[in-house]
Amino acid sequence: DLTSKLDRVFRNLRGVGKISESNIRDAMADVRRALLEADVNLQVSRDFLARVEEKALGQEVMKSLQPAQLFVKIVHDELVALLGEKEARMGTAKKPPTVIMVVGLQGSGKTTFCAKLARHFKAKGRRPLLIAADLQRPAAQDQLQVLGESIGVNVFRGESKNPVEVCEAGLRHARKISLDPVILDTAGRLHVDDELMNELDRVRKGTEPAEILFVADGMTGQDAVNSAKAFFERLSFSGVVLTKMDGDTRGGAALSIRAVTDVPIKFMSVGEKLDQLEPFHPDRVAGRILG
Amino acid sequence: FKPGRKLDKSLLQELEDILLSADVGLETTDHLIAKLQEAGRKVGPDADADALLREQVVALLREAEATPPPQGAPHVVLVVGVNGTGKTTSVGKLGKYYANQGKSVMFAAADTFRAAAIEQLKIWGERSGIQVVAGLPNGDSAAVAVDALQAAANRNTDFLIVDTAGRLHNKANLMQELEKVSRVLKKRQEGAPHEVLLVLDATTGQNGLNQAREFTRTAGVTGLILTKIDGTAKGGVALAIAHTMKLPIRYVGYGESLDDFDPFDAEKFAESLLG
Numbered sequence A: 001d002l003t004s005k006l007d008r009v010f011r012n013l014r015g016v017g018k019i020s021e022s023n024i025r026d027a028m029a030d031v032r033r034a035l036l037e038a039d040v041n042l043q044v045s046r047d048f049l050a051r052v053e054e055k056a057l058g059q060e061v062m063k064s065l066q067p068a069q070l071f072v073k074i075v076h077d078e079l080v081a082l083l084g085e086k087e088a089r090m091g092t093a094k095k096p097p098t099v100i101m102v103v104g105l106q107g108s109g110k111t112t113f114c115a116k117l118a119r120h121f122k123a124k125g126r127r128p129l130l131i132a133a134d135l136q137r138p139a140a141q142d143q144l145q146v147l148g149e150s151i152g153v154n155v156f157r158g159e160s161k162n163p164v165e166v167c168e169a170g171l172r173h174a175r176k177i178s179l180d181p182v183i184l185d186t187a188g189r190l191h192v193d194d195e196l197m198n199e200l201d202r203v204r205k206g207t208e209p210a211e212i213l214f215v216a217d218g219m220t221g222q223d224a225v226n227s228a229k230a231f232f233e234r235l236s237f238s239g240v241v242l243t244k245m246d247g248d249t250r251g252g253a254a255l256s257i258r259a260v261t262d263v264p265i266k267f268m269s270v271g272e273k274l275d276q277l278e279p280f281h282p283d284r285v286a287g288r289i290l291g
Numbered sequence B: 001f002k003p004g005r006k007l008d009k010s011l012l013q014e015l016e017d018i019l020l021s022a023d024v025g026l027e028t029t030d031h032l033i034a035k036l037q038e039a040g041r042k043v044g045p046d047a048d049a050d051a052l053l054r055e056q057v058v059a060l061l062r063e064a065e066a067t068p069p070p071q072g073a074p075h076v077v078l079v080v081g082v083n084g085t086g087k088t089t090s091v092g093k094l095g096k097y098y099a100n101q102g103k104s105v106m107f108a109a110a111d112t113f114r115a116a117a118i119e120q121l122k123i124w125g126e127r128s129g130i131q132v133v134a135g136l137p138n139g140d141s142a143a144v145a146v147d148a149l150q151a152a153a154n155r156n157t158d159f160l161i162v163d164t165a166g167r168l169h170n171k172a173n174l175m176q177e178l179e180k181v182s183r184v185l186k187k188r189q190e191g192a193p194h195e196v197l198l199v200l201d202a203t204t205g206q207n208g209l210n211q212a213r214e215f216t217r218t219a220g221v222t223g224l225i226l227t228k229i230d231g232t233a234k235g236g237v238a239l240a241i242a243h244t245m246k247l248p249i250r251y252v253g254y255g256e257s258l259d260d261f262d263p264f265d266a267e268k269f270a271e272s273l274l275g
């Protein structure tokens, strides 16, 4: 792991005299390697390493009796600071119902997350409504309906073949029978599909969400910055959800996405069951990224 | 990127960045850069660096190619992978691909766990006129697979494609379930499953290597289906898998429709990776 690697870097010179800048450079190379193996974006890694180097050279690492530990602490703390605050809050509408729009690439875990989020609100005494706005994937509406039934949450399936109209109709339905919040499950799409990105824009204009959550697969590699940036430029999403974090992925996408959008990561999905949802813990993810 | 550039230190750095940004990973990138330098020395000062690197990528992929397995009767293809990578969609596409060649195909809906998984595959079956053998939700996955194999054998079907549930490779019980599916297929018909295709999402990072290792250890993966290559992700981890495990990429999925599917083309892949 990283600490023992860095231990070796610094141990070799403990007897020889004081730590030099070139030793710090060697340690930096090990950190760079760890970040890339963890799928942190190449440019994001570079920017991060520059910040760490500045701190390491300016600090007491060179005089420390435990340089490896101190160096790792600097890296870890910088990573935690960058990954952001713990438990970022969700937006609420001034006039209910609160609309939460869930978006992201194909297969990232949106439909499952929508049901988890509904369960989370129900457990807090709210009465959520799920809207099945994915009209394109085979049996997507069935999928959401089965999940909704398993937790006793209403699922709205519209008449229209137009996802925007389905969302608007679902919102009217929620107002009529006082369901709140309203969670919109949208179809997965590529950020380079202009037509489908425009459709999301129309959904947003039609439903005025208080919260837009970008759901990203925790095992995403270098491309995480591309999709996150494009979705952010179009929708200015207000929260990020990382899924499949029950796998053994190092999760570097967390840092990449946070670095290029500065949007807080609000939830982590840690399993296929609907109760497997956690708030985001930056310190845990930092440790995981560093390996 | 400009073709025909000279191989110098700054270009090497640029090419290394391109490979790393494409998810090729440190080990395979180092290997390719070393191979490039070696080739560059042989060719001399007029070496076209970009063309040479493309050649190295293609060469690496060729080393991972394998002769396709002998045709089974029926020929059983087991489709596996982690959650959400495009297995069910790829089963639909692969079925259509065989059907277009005049072959008879059957699907086994062996994902008995996920909500509406059976419905999803049935819709794909309807779209290409392919029969789907299914059990009940939450039934035994291996039982569905072997029932389908029995049905396919009875009907002299050319291809049986088995769709399985997504599962993370670090979940021992789920990997055991998969091993059981493979084992009962083999028990029912010697040689089955004739192909085990790991469906890999092109957006996947280095975790793809773990997936390939574990699924191969459990279910004897014979090749990859690389999906979602129509996005901006390059799928470079598939190259790392080809390099470190000699697993061939068999097919590529590039969209959500039935026809967005082709047999793998190494030259095309190399060009898009470095482009």
Ligand SMILES: Nc1nc2c(ncn2[C@@H]2O[C@H](COP(=O)(O)OP(=O)(O)OP(=O)(O)O)[C@@H](O)[C@H]2O)c(=O)[nH]1
Pocket (backbone or CB within 6 Å): A104, A105, A106, A107, A108, A109, A110, A111, A112, A113, A134, A137, A140, A186, A187, A188, A189, A243, A244, A245, A246, A247, A269, A270, A271, A272, B083, B084, B114, B166, B168
């Ligand atoms: N292990 C694990 N699996 C998950 C998690 N979240 C979702 N999944 C699984 O990932 C797969 C895809 O989930 P979906 O909810 O269908 O993903 P989606 O984003 O709605 O997919 P599209 O609508 O096709 O874009 C399913 O098999 C889910 O059960 C998670 O946190 N852990």
Ligand SMILES: Nc1nc2c(ncn2[C@@H]2O[C@H](COP(=O)(O)OP(=O)(O)OP(=O)(O)O)[C@@H](O)[C@H]2O)c(=O)[nH]1
Pocket (backbone or CB within 6 Å): A106, A107, A137, A188, A190, B081, B082, B083, B084, B085, B086, B087, B088, B089, B090, B111, B114, B117, B164, B165, B166, B167, B199, B227, B228, B229, B230, B231, B253, B254, B255, B256, B260
């Ligand atoms: N753009 C694009 N989307 C794809 C491709 N292949 C599959 N998809 C989409 O990815 C999502 C997930 O596909 P599925 O076939 O349900 O994936 P899966 O691996 O069977 O998922 P689980 O069974 O839940 O593990 C769907 O929205 C598909 O339409 C592809 O090649 N390109």
Ligand SMILES: [Mg+2]
Pocket (backbone or CB within 6 Å): A110, A111, A112, A134, A140, A186, A187, A188
């Ligand atoms: Mg969905």
Ligand SMILES: [Mg+2]
Pocket (backbone or CB within 6 Å): B087, B088, B089, B111, B117, B164, B165, B166
């Ligand atoms: Mg599936």
